[in-house]
Amino acid sequence: METYKLTVNGQPKHITVDPGTPLLWALREDLKMTGTKYGCGIAACGACTVHLAGVATRSCVVPVSLIGDRPIVTIEGIGQDKVGRAVQDAWVSEDVVQCGYCQSGQIMSAVALLKSMPKPTDTNIEESMGGNICRCGTYVRIREAIKAASRQLSRGGAL
Amino acid sequence: MTAATNSAKGLLQSRRSFLRVSATAAGGLLVSLYFDLPLTAQEAGQPKPKVYPPDAFVHIKPDGKIVIQVNRIEFGQGVQTSLPMILADEMDADWSQVLAELAPAADVYKDPLFGIQMVGGSGSIAHSFLQYRELGAKTRAMLVAAAAEQWKVPANQCRTEASVVHGPGGRSAKYSDLADAAAHLPIPETVPLKQPADFRLVGKKVRRLDSRPKCDGSLKFGLDLDLPRMKVALVAHPPIFGASPRTVDDKAARGLSGVADIFEIPTVSKGTAVAVVADNFWTAKQARDRLRIDWDLSKVEHPDTPQLRQKYKELAGTPGNIAVARGDGKALEGIAANRIVAEYEFPYLAHSPMEPLNTTVRFDGDRAEVWAGSQFQTVDQMAIGEVLGLKPDEITFHTEIAGGGFGRRATPDSHVQREAAAIAKRLTGVPVKLVWTREDDVQGGYYRPMHVHRVEIGIGADGMPAAWRHIIVGQSLVAGTPFAAMLIKNGVDETAVEGTADTHYDIPNFHVSAHHPAVNVPVLWWRSVGHTHNAFVMETLIEELATRAKMDPIAYRRKLLKPDAKKLRGVLDLMEEKSAAWRGNLPAGHAVGFSCHESFGTSVACATDVSIENKRPKIHRVTVAVDPGLAVNPLTIESQFQAGVCFGVSQLMAKGAITLKEGRVEQDNFDAYTPPYIVDAPVAVDVHIMPSTEKPSGCGEPPVPVISPAVVNALSRLTGKRYRTLPLVTV
Numbered sequence: 072m073e074t075y076k077l078t079v080n081g082q083p084k085h086i087t088v089d090p091g092t093p094l095l096w097a098l099r100e101d102l103k104m105t106g107t108k109y110g111c112g113i114a115a116c117g118a119c120t121v122h123l124a125g126v127a128t129r130s131c132v133v134p135v136s137l138i139g140d141r142p143i144v145t146i147e148g149i150g151q152d153k154v155g156r157a158v159q160d161a162w163v164s165e166d167v168v169q170c171g172y173c174q175s176g177q178i179m180s181a182v183a184l185l186k187s188m189p190k191p192t193d194t195n196i197e198e199s200m201g202g203n204i205c206r207c208g209t210y211v212r213i214r215e216a217i218k219a220a221s222r223q224l225s226r227g228g229a230l
Numbered sequence: 231m232t233a234a235t236n237s238a239k240g241l242l243q244s245r246r247s248f249l250r251v252s253a254t255a256a257g258g259l260l261v262s263l264y265f266d267l268p269l270t271a272q273e274a275g276q277p278k279p280k281v282y283p284p285d286a287f288v289h290i291k292p293d294g295k296i297v298i299q300v301n302r303i304e305f306g307q308g309v310q311t312s313l314p315m316i317l318a319d320e321m322d323a324d325w326s327q328v329l330a331e332l333a334p335a336a337d338v339y340k341d342p343l344f345g346i347q348m349v350g351g352s353g354s355i356a357h358s359f360l361q362y363r364e365l366g367a368k369t370r371a372m373l374v375a376a377a378a379e380q381w382k383v384p385a386n387q388c389r390t391e392a393s394v395v396h397g398p399g400g401r402s403a404k405y406s407d408l409a410d411a412a413a414h415l416p417i418p419e420t421v422p423l424k425q426p427a428d429f430r431l432v433g434k435k436v437r438r439l440d441s442r443p444k445c446d447g448s449l450k451f452g453l454d455l456d457l458p459r460m461k462v463a464l465v466a467h468p469p470i471f472g473a474s475p476r477t478v479d480d481k482a483a484r485g486l487s488g489v490a491d492i493f494e495i496p497t498v499s500k501g502t503a504v505a506v507v508a509d510n511f512w513t514a515k516q517a518r519d520r521l522r523i524d525w526d527l528s529k530v531e532h533p534d535t536p537q538l539r540q541k542y543k544e545l546a547g548t549p550g551n552i553a554v555a556r557g558d559g560k561a562l563e564g565i566a567a568n569r570i571v572a573e574y575e576f577p578y579l580a581h582s583p584m585e586p587l588n589t590t591v592r593f594d595g596d597r598a599e600v601w602a603g604s605q606f607q608t609v610d611q612m613a614i615g616e617v618l619g620l621k622p623d624e625i626t627f628h629t630e631i632a633g634g635g636f637g638r639r640a641t642p643d644s645h646v647q648r649e650a651a652a653i654a655k656r657l658t659g660v661p662v663k664l665v666w667t668r669e670d671d672v673q674g675g676y677y678r679p680m681h682v683h684r685v686e687i688g689i690g691a692d693g694m695p696a697a698w699r700h701i702i703v704g705q706s707l708v709a710g711t712p713f714a715a716m717l718i719k720n721g722v723d724e725t726a727v728e729g730t731a732d733t734h735y736d737i738p739n740f741h742v743s744a745h746h747p748a749v750n751v752p753v754l755w756w757r758s759v760g761h762t763h764n765a766f767v768m769e770t771l772i773e774e775l776a777t778r779a780k781m782d783p784i785a786y787r788r789k790l791l792k793p794d795a796k797k798l799r800g801v802l803d804l805m806e807e808k809s810a811a812w813r814g815n816l817p818a819g820h821a822v823g824f825s826c827h828e829s830f831g832t833s834v835a836c837a838t839d840v841s842i843e844n845k846r847p848k849i850h851r852v853t854v855a856v857d858p859g860l861a862v863n864p865l866t867i868e869s870q871f872q873a874g875v876c877f878g879v880s881q882l883m884a885k886g887a888i889t890l891k892e893g894r895v896e897q898d899n900f901d902a903y904t905p906p907y908i909v910d911a912p913v914a915v916d917v918h919i920m921p922s923t924e925k926p927s928g929c930g931e932p933p934v935p936v937i938s939p940a941v942v943n944a945l946s947r948l949t950g951k952r953y954r955t956l957p958l959v960t961v
Contacts, residue, residue: 105454106447115900146447170306171444172584172633208876210911
């Protein structure tokens with residue numbers, strides 16, 4: 072067991088875990104932050120997506136020992152960010168969610184997309200969101216919500 | 231469907247119902263509506279008071295908030311919004327103050343038609359529409375009576391709106407201020423229900439109540455449960471269903487810090503598994519990985535996909551048990567010249583809901599508490615009771631919001647709950663969360679069964695099918711379960727032939743039979759059940775027949791449909807109209823494909839715009855027309871169809887099959903068994919709802935059957951090939 076200092080949503084957190092523990096389980100079980108979801112454990116579904124130093128990352132395959140001082144942002148903290156809040160609001164106004172289990176990861180991927188590409192095309196969306204599975208199949212509304220958030224952000228206002 | 235609807239109506243009318251009302255300690259009004267179907271204590275007078283569940287559907291709180299209990303699981307289908315809408319509408323409640331909660335397991339929350347607490351058969355709205363309307367109307371009537379008494383005016387001079395009773399002379403009172411007085415009034419036997427024109431919420435596009443907490447990470451699913459002193463359990467299941475360990479070497483596993491216990495538990499398929507209990511998931515997972523188990527695989531059947539395929543094809547060459555025999559059985563022999571002989575193959579399919587299966591149980595000796603995302607609360611509660619030696623009412627059963635289900639959380643044998651209970655039994659007083667990893671889920675069985683269909687069609691001079699012989703081979707979903715008595719008739723499992731045997735096409739000489747071989751693979755209903763394969767066979771063959779007859783596929787369907795198939799005719803017309811503009815303007819390399827199908831009382835027609843990209847179908851657009859009767863929440867219906875057609879695309883995925891080799895499942899995670907990603911899903915889906923005031927029918931499953939035949943019909947138009955084997959490995 073080793074002790075690590077992580078910066079999660081701007082807050083310093085100390086955890087003592089086995090070095091191989093994936094960030095996903097450190098967040099969920101040691102820090103009790105369950106908004107980040109377990110879906111596959113092999114980076115194939117995107118339910119566990121967080122931002123690691125701003126990069127959308129599958130937390131189920133990143134051991135805590137490799138995080139270093141890179142800041143972590145999770146679904147619980149993304150609403151403090153302007154783009155994050157716009158995406159969450161668009162998800163609500165477009166009535167995107169069904170079961171909702173994958174949506175933390177979808178939102179984290181969508182925020183990363185809009186930060187790097189404020190006006191994504193359908194192809195950009197398919198590429199950036201291409202690793203996130205929604206088993207309910209809400210992709211049509213995910214597309215619409217990303218475009219709605221993009222329009223809103225380009226107008227500079229709230230939804 | 232008509233017969234079912236009538237008998238359902240009869241049941242509802244014959245059932246006496248009454249309300250129980252009480253003032254709560256905290257103030258406010260609790261209202262419960264009991265049906266006497268579950269044969270609880272009503273006959274003897276007052277129902278037994280229960281400490282938990284809250285014995286209520288409606289709770290008007292002093293602060294004006296109205297909490298409505300939802301008698302079913304929410305796992306995406308939207309009942310947590312639409313059932314409260316129905317009640318709130320009749321009650322004239324202020325929608326902005328309405329909160330919804332998932333009810334725990336209790337008699338009062340049983341499905342009014344099925345008699346058990348469950349979600350299935352797309353019945354949530356269809357079965358509880360009248361129930362929730364009556365609850366709302368009776369609650370409203372009592373609040374009005376309380377106001378009328380206070381004001382000494384006749385009740386019929388009062389009206390209600392947004393949680394306020396308005397009386398003559400400009401008087402008004404809030405529901406929350408009337409609740410205590412209303413609680414002491416008699417309960418009306420019958421109340422008038424609103425006319426559809428008077429609905430304020432029903433029929434309107436109402437956004438989901440659960441969006442925000444699902445978008446900010448705050449909503450807790452079953453897997454997110456965290457209780458004091460809780461342990462996490464993983465189970466090493468036998469690599470072939472029903473097998474048991476010869477020896478278990480758990481030394482390395484026990485050496486890990488945080489491992490609490492390792493022991494054997496029985497499996498439902500008469501084998502033995504090894505449970506690992508630890509402080510958390512990651513420790514349990516590492517410990518399970520370190521187990522060295524020598525499995526004895528000699529005593530169980532080793533199912534093997536190629537062998538099953540060969541066996542099924544042989545069976546399909548001979549008639550099975552008869553589902554339908556209409557017209558002249560020998561008619562086919564008379565038509566030698568113009569025939570289609572088609573053989574279809576469908577693989578096993580896993581449901582793979584995004585939230586992996588889990589259940590938490592704490593056993594306290596004489597009681598237990600359970601947290602489960604269950605579609606089958608009554609069945610699961612009883613099963614846990616069997617394992618723990620408790621009666622159902624000694625088990626508090628919380629319904630957890632679940633991350634999808636699609637049928638997977640409705641297992642007649644409650645195998646997950648039995649495992650969880652067997653583990654909890656060893657750790658009395660400690661809550662244990664059993665978690666199935668994704669690998670456990672993909673490899674764990676309970677699949678949509680593999681099927682082979684063989685169809686011979688004799689085509690008449692007019693291009694229409696004159697004789698149709700159809701043989702279906704696949705495991706029964708219900709053989710050996712309590713559902714067998716209801717669903718197996720003449721040796722035919724109705725769920726295997728639904729969508730074919732009850733087709734609305736008017737085929738004069740029509741013969742459908744089925745074989746149900748027993749195979750050592752647990753099987754289960756997969757969203758839309760038998761319609762998944764039957765609609766594919768029927769709708770690809772109908773389009774093939776239309777193509778042969780050189781007729782427009784929509785006109786061909788219209789010609790072949792029975793005159794009384796009004797709902798299907800209606801949605802075909804609507805789909806034709808709404809898709810006309812884009813169909814008339816297809817880019818080069820694109821083709822259109824159609825389908826129409828009725829399931830669970832809901833008729834659907836579908837047109838798709840498909841091209842081929844990277845050797846895969848690219849679905850640019852889907853136009854869906856649907857007749858669900860009265861549309862309670864058109865926004866939910868639109869969402870169910872937009873997303874449900876994507877779920878249906880699972881059948882077409884290149885890696886969309888579960889296969890077995892010498893008894894072992896060959897896939898173990900999403901890299902090998904792959905549901906649709908965004909690139910595989912339709913880019914746009916426009917949904918058109920037929921206006922109707924008929925009784926509502928379901929919308930959870932009916933989106934699924936139509937899409938795969940429509941896409942494949944478009945592909946056939948592009949390539950000239952027929953696609954009769956799923957998944958679609960090559961185009």
